[in-house]
Amino acid sequence: ETGVTQTPRHLVMGMTNKKSLKCEQHLGHNAMYWYKQSAKKPLELMFVYSLEERVENNSVPSRFSPECPNSSHLFLHLHTLQPEDSALYLCASSHDRGATLYEQYFGPGTRLTVT
Amino acid sequence: AQKITQTQPGMFVQEKEAVTLDCTYDTSDPSYGLFWYKQPSSGEMIFLIYQGSYDQQNATEGRYSLNFQKARKSANLVISASQLGDSAMYFCAGLGGSYIPTFGRGTSLIVHP
Numbered sequence: 001e002t003g004v005t006q007t008p009r010h011l012v013m014g015m016t017n018k019k020s021l022k023c024e025q026h027l028g029h030n031a032m033y034w035y036k037q038s039a040k041k042p043l044e045l046m047f048v049y050s051l052e053e054r055v056e057n058n059s060v061p062s063r064f065s066p067e068c069p070n071s072s073h074l075f076l077h078l079h080t081l082q083p084e085d086s087a088l089y090l091c092a093s094s095h096d097r098g099a100t101l102y103e104q105y106f107g108p109g110t111r112l113t114v115t
Numbered sequence: 116a117q118k119i120t121q122t123q124p125g126m127f128v129q130e131k132e133a134v135t136l137d138c139t140y141d142t143s144d145p146s147y148g149l150f151w152y153k154q155p156s157s158g159e160m161i162f163l164i165y166q167g168s169y170d171q172q173n174a175t176e177g178r179y180s181l182n183f184q185k186a187r188k189s190a191n192l193v194i195s196a197s198q199l200g201d202s203a204m205y206f207c208a209g210l211g212g213s214y215i216p217t218f219g220r221g222t223s224l225i226v227h228p
Contacts, residue, residue: 042206042217042218042221043160043208045215048214056215088158090160092160097214098214100148100165101148101150101165101210102150102162106160106161109159111158
């Protein structure tokens with residue numbers, strides 16, 4: 001596999017479920033990002049990890065819990081979500097935290113539906 | 116606060132014609148970069164073109180060019196010789212010194228044969 005991969009590509013979950021989104025990058029990058037793209041709002045940055053340490057948290061509700069066990073993997077743990085959390089969740093990676101936007105490589109996203 | 120505005124929810128263009136997608140930005144950051152992305156139905160964000168606020172000339176990348184008018188705070192994307200494969204969502208984004216990008220709501224472009 002090359003680039004940035006995300007699994008699953010589609011996920012349907014109830015509000016009481018617990019699920020996790022996975023992102024993996026095969027580019028040797030040191031920074032990883034979670035973005036949320038919903039129908040009602042523009043694409044927005046949720047979390048930034050650099051060298052496995054969270055360096056940005058864009059005021060995201062605690063029902064979203066990121067985890068970055070190493071520089072190649074990023075997870076987004078989901079619990080007690082709301083229907084308005086239904087969105088496309090995009091992962092991205094870049095060589096380092098200071099990389100500009102065009103140096104971020106995006107994955108294909110996970111389409112999440114909360115019922 | 117920074118804001119990116121894309122006023123065209125949808126645009127239609129005939130194949131082989133040129134199309135302009137509008138983007139205006141609002142920021143007090145003196146050093147600001149503008150970016151355009153294409154998002155096909157498969158979901159991934161594909162970087163197209165970048166314009167720095169201090170760049171003297173408009174950016175060009177193949178069939179893509181950026182009509183940057185600093186006084187009007189606009190950074191419109193021009194796609195020349197449209198192709199059927201250009202049908203997608205297009206997003207304008209801005210990035211200043213905070214390293215947190217701001218995206219617009221996007222424009223859906225449909226290219227007719």
